[in-house]
Amino acid sequence: MQRIGGIAKDVTEAKTSAARLEVLVAELQHRSRNLLGVVASVASKTVGQGGSVEAFQERLKALSRAQALLSRSGTDTVEVGVLVRAELAAHIDAVPPKATISGPKVNLTSRQVQNFALALHELTTNAVKHGALRDGAGRLSVTWAVQRDQRHRRRLSLTWTESGVELQREMTGRRGYGRELIEQGLAYALRGRTEFSFAEDGVRCRIELPLA
Secondary structure (H helix, E strand, O other), X not given: OHHHHHHHHHHHHHHHHHHHHHHHHHHHHHHHHHHHHHHHHHHHHHHHHOOOHHXXXXXXXXXHHHHHHHHHHOOOEEEHHHHXXXXXXXXXXXXXXXXXXXXXXXXXXXXXXXXXXXXXXXXXHHHHHOOOOOOOOOEEEEEEEEEEOOOOOEEEEEEEEEEOOOOXXXXXHOOOHHHHHHHHHHHHHHOOEEEEEEEOOEEEEEEEEEOO
């Protein structure tokens, strides 16, 4: 009887392990399809519209960092603060003293992480090349909070504010892929809302996303 009980237990554990593997494989396939779709869109919008190969490679690196964070978390989610700090760390040696980065612990799903990471990449690279992170003279504030909409559903609200920057005239009128991704891509892919503008002394961007 003990042996029969042991066999039944082994069979049950084997079935449980097989079911778990099926779920993991299905999730991997789903994530891979999503990632390939994002990569194809980035390639089309960057190289396909006359952008540089270097810009495409940098965007792929941003996606790679997001995937690494997803793999490291073990929960198929990544915290907003981790994403923000990882993107800044990829472009500058240390967060400047004139930077404010704060907000509660908020987790994004794998699908949200991919698109959100690209938006953060565009904001960061623009700040490094033309804005608050260019020469250390400007100020950067990245803050976020969780709010409720009219139906009491949770939404992430992130505000990216640069100040103390002397903007070049050609920057305020340019509408490249980075700005298109922030203003249109997040709305299309994640049902988000964005406000992107140029103030007298720097970029202002507000991003809202629905949370699970």
